[in-house]
Amino acid sequence: xxxxxxxxxxxxxIIIDRAILDLLQIDEDASFEITKxxxxxxLKPLTAKEAYNKIAKKHRKSLNKLAK
Numbered sequence: 502x503x504x505x506x507x508x509x510x511x512x513x514x515i516i517i518d519r520a521i522l523d524l525l526q527i528d529e530d531a532s533f534e535i536t537k538x539x540x541x542x543x544l545k546p547l548t549a550k551e552a553y554n555k556i557a558k559k560h561r562k563s564l565n566k567l568a569k
Contacts, residue, residue, distance in 0.1 A: 504516070516535075521546060527546050531546045531547070532546070532552040534547055534551075534555070
């Protein structure tokens, strides 16, 4: 399958077809971790808990300040 980048606001994105999301059982509101691999990008769907843990780890100081 070949996809073209599409303009989305001031950015560019690739639209993932509904059939592919259904096949992979990915929710339409899913969060993804994007990593660079040898020959391209790898997208890994994250659970809400995994996404929170990654954000909380990265922004711990800011979250602690907001909690006060």
